Amino acid sequence: MDVLFHFLFTLMALYAARVHVRHHHLAPLIFAFVATLPDVDHFLGLVARGTLHNIFVTFFFPLILIALAFKYEKYGVFWKQMSILFFLVLVSHPILDFFTSYSVVYFYPVSMQHVDLTNFDIQLNVEGETYPIVSSASAGVLVYAFILAGAFFLEELVEIQDRTHRGFRYALGRLGEQVRSWLREP
Numbered sequence: 001m002d003v004l005f006h007f008l009f010t011l012m013a014l015y016a017a018r019v020h021v022r023h024h025h026l027a028p029l030i031f032a033f034v035a036t037l038p039d040v041d042h043f044l045g046l047v048a049r050g051t052l053h054n055i056f057v058t059f060f061f062p063l064i065l066i067a068l069a070f071k072y073e074k075y076g077v078f079w080k081q082m083s084i085l086f087f088l089v090l091v092s093h094p095i096l097d098f099f100t101s102y103s104v105v106y107f108y109p110v111s112m113q114h115v116d117l118t119n120f121d122i123q124l125n126v127e128g129e130t131y132p133i134v135s136s137a138s139a140g141v142l143v144y145a146f147i148l149a150g151a152f153f154l155e156e157l158v159e160i161q162d163r164t165h166r167g168f169r170y171a172l173g174r175l176g177e178q179v180r181s182w183l184r185e186p
């Protein structure tokens with residue numbers, strides 16, 4: 001997908017995930033900008049959708065930052081939450097590109113195999129006319145939205161854990177209760 005789409009959609013999704021309430025209006029803006037960074041590999045003589053779109057840069061690198069934040073941030077949640085947001089916006093970028101671009105080299109430099117999920121448009125044929133039901137692009141946007149919506153739940157999870165000083169399992173249970181009570185509220 002194009003750079004502007006990554007920027008705009010990430011911005012809207014992070015606002016919807018209330019990132020601006022928990023942090024500051026600058027946070028969704030900065031992370032929307034971060035979401036466009038992998039596309040720098042189209043320039044500077046790098047491998048397009050390879051050098052900065054691969055699993056090492058967009059998955060393992062931000063995952064290591066989360067691990068470091070959880071290991072070293074003993075008090076407070078700022079770096080834990082920032083590293084989670086960083087992870088979500090980076091990990092979702094190539095996944096959207098799988099559905100909308102033909103050439104994500106996801107395992108670069110280990111393999112030059114392209115990941116391509118652009119071919120499963122679902123159409124309905126009625127009396128010789130075709131009506132599109134699902135295109136791979138819209139399916140990609142759906143997956144992108146789901147991943148970015150994770151920002152809301154993961155940030156809440158970290159906050160519950162910090163507040164209660166209990167384990168991950170306990171915090172997950174509390175988050176489930178909280179979501180159920182939000183759903184019951186008008």
Ligand SMILES: [Zn+2]
Binds near residue numbers: 001038039049093097
């Ligand atoms: Zn891209």
